[in-house]
Each structure stands twice: as structure tokens, then as C-alpha cells.
Amino acid sequence: MRIVRFSTGDSYSFGAVGSPRDQPDELVVAELDGHPYAGISLTGQSHRLADVQLLSPVLPSKIVGIGKNYADHAAEMGGEVPEVPIVFLKPSTAVVGPDAPVVYPEISTEVHHEAELAVVIGRLCRDVPAERVAEVVFGYTCANDVTARDLQRSEGQWARAKGFDTSCPLGPWVETELDPSDLAVTCTVNGDLRQAGRTSQMVRSITDLVVHVTAAMTLLPGDVILTGTPAGVGPLQVGDEVAVTVEGIGTLTNRVIKRG
Template sequence: MRIARFSIDGNVGFGVVEGDADTEPGLVLDIIKGHPFGEFERSGQKVPLGQVRLLAPVLPSKVVAVGRNYAEHAEELGHTVPETPVVFFKPSTSVVGPGDPVAYPAFSADVQHEAELAVVIGRMCHQVPRERVAEVVLGYTCANDLTARDVQRGEEQWARSKGFDGSCPLGPWVETELDPADVAVACTVNGEQRQLGRTGEMVRSVADLVVHISEAMTLLPGDVILTGTPAGVGPLNVGDEVAVTIEGIGTLTNKVIKRG
């Protein structure tokens, strides 16, 4: 099931995306009654997807991201795979949705794309046993862990380099039935392929990460875990259109603009 968050005529809601086509003309939203983090039912009120504005599929209280979870990516940045996961936060203000512009931060000259599978938490949880990870996951979406690489190199903490406004595009919806074990993760910039990997190459699986992170903190409904990026990260410029595509989910597209 694909659950989207959308806006129409100033109203925000959730809907189930129906249709087999990969393009908007073939898709419709069945608006739901209730909330995707609890019991809900389809209303039967359907709207063509092209008539709504898709929003970030969730508004997380926190985005918990994992670095260096693909060996080739760690290598391309001159790092080794750490013995324990590198975990950092991106604030809720970093989240934007599909189609939203991303303003190039004034304090950086080297913003880079990082295509990632994002895990969306479906219920409050803490110290999750491995065998119960599936019970706390609502589904999965596409993410772009935009990074001010020059700032990351110059500052010990990654708060500014990873957490600037707009640095966490999410979307286009949450896929609840995805098996995350081995799906393709790709990134294109202006139609040119930059990244192509598979989640099967991750050093630590989704289950590993949920267990590790929830040992330390309570995860709330709508919280997001970013699972790391495959090799091929590279720079973005003002005017670029960057697209993250994950097999079984869809494509998240954003355009880089000059900060006003």
C-alpha cells in the first residue's frame, strides 16, 4: 500500500495511491478516514494525483541518520567502515517533500546528493527486539541526505552540514509492503545517473539499525531512519534537478535553487 500526504484547496490529508502506472496521469488518491498511524479506512473519495500537491509523507519529530553504511561509499570518502554505526540527527526543519525546491545554503560551496532508503516508524517503540522490528515499521520512502561536504570536512559535528533547511527531501509516499532486504537505490542529476546500488550491500540491515537506535532512544510514530547511501555521491549546482529512485517505491525529485 502506498500512503501519501497531500494538500488540496488548502486542506491537508492522507490518501492511498492507487494505479499501476509510474506517472501521475495513471494514479489516483483514495482519501482515507483516520490516520495512517492508527486505524483508518478508505473513504472512496478519489482524486487524480495530478490535482493535488504531494507533501513530505510524514512530519517526523526526528530524523535519525546512519553514515558509512555502504563500504564503497565509505571508501570513496577515504573512510573505513566503523565498528559501530555512525548515527547523527537531521532536524524536523530539514524535511521537505517531493517537488519542493531546495535552497543552496549560503555557507557552503559543495552540497552533494546522497540517495537513501528511509524507514518510517509506525508506532512508539523503545528497545525493539530484532524479531519484532517489522511490527514497529509503517513502511519505507525515498530520501536524499543532502550534505554540505565542505562544511562536514571542516567541522567535527555534522549538525550544520547535514541539518540545514531543506537538507532532507522525503517522498513521494510511504510504501508499506516493501521488503527492504535487496532493492535498487539510484540517483540521477539532470537525467544523468550518479548513484546505483542495492540495499543488500548495506553493512547493517534495517533490522540492525532499528535495534541499535532504539536501544538508546524512543522512536515515535512518523520518525524516520535514513539507512546510508551507496557510492557515487557528487556535487549539486543551482538549477540542477536531482531524483532519487528506489525499486518498489517510486521517485523523489527536487530542484536546487539559489537561496533568496
């Protein structure tokens, strides 16, 4: 099931994307009653997908990032895979949805794209054992861990480099029925392929990451874990259109704009 968050005018709702039986080529959004984490309940209202504005599919209290979880990306950054996963946080204010602009921060002159598979948590959890990870995962979406690379190098701590406003596009929806073990993850900029990897190349699996993160902190419904990026990260410029595609989910597209 594809779960979206959308707006129609001044109204904001969660919805489920599907096709009517009598119109298999038409995508519609069935409006949900409340949030989807406690179970799917429909209001009976529906909208053509083309008539709504898709927003970030979740409103996380926090985004937990994992650094250097692909060996080829660790190598291109000039190092090896760390013995212990590198964990960092992005604030909720970094989140934007599909087709929303990524605002080039004035504090940086070297902003990079990082295409990633994102894990969406579906229930409050802490100290999750490996055999129960599937119970706390709601689904998966596309993410772009936009990074001010110059700040990352110069400051050591990654809070500003990875936490500036609009640095975490998510979307276009959450896919709840997906085997994430071997999915293609790609990134294009203005149609040119920049990144191409597979989730099977991750050093640490999604199960490992959920266990590791929840050993330290409580995750809430809607929280997101970014699972790392494959090699090929590179610069973005004002005016660029960047698209992250994850096999089985779809494509998340955003344009880079100047702050104004």
C-alpha cells in the same frame, strides 16, 4: 499500499494511492480519516493524483541518519566502515516533499546528494528486539540526505552540514508492502546517473539499525531512519534537478535553487 500526504488548496490530508477497478490506468488518492498509523480509515473522498500536490509523506519528529553504511561509500570518503554505526540527527525542519526545492545554503559552497532508502516508523517504540522490528516499521520511502560536505569536514559535528533547511527531501510516498533486503537505489542529476547501489550492500541491515537506534532513543510514529548511501555522492549546483529512485517505491525529484 502507497500512503501519501497531499494538499488540495488549503486542505492537507493523508491518502492511499490506487487505481479504480473501472479505470486501471488512472491513479487516484483515496483520502484517509486522520493519520494512517493506527489503521487505515477512508473518508469516502477521492482525488485524481494529477490534481493534488504531494507533500512529504510523513511529518517526523526527528530523522535519524546512519553514516557510512555502504563499504564503497566509506571508501570514497577516505575511511573504513566504522565498528559502531555512526548515528546523526536531522531536524524536522529539514524535510521537504517531492518537487519541492532544495535551497542551496549560503553557509556552504560544496553541497552533495546522497540517495537513500528511508525507513518509516509506525508506532512508538524503544528497545526493540530484532524479532519484533517488523512490528514497528510502517513502510519505506525515498530520501536524499543532502549534505554540506565542506561543513562536514571542517566542523566534525554534522548538525549544520546535514541539518540545514530543505536538506531532507522525502517521498513521493510510503510503500507499506515491500521487502527491503535487495532493492536498487539510484541517483541522477540532470538525467546523468551518479549513484547506483543495492540495499543488499548495506553493512548493517534495517533490523540491526532499528535495534541500535531504539536502544538509545524512543521513536515516534512517522519518525524516519536513513539507512546510508551507496558510492557516487557528488556536488549539486543551483539549477540542478536531482532524482532519487528506489526499486519498488518510485522516484523522488527535487530542483536546487538559490536562496532568495
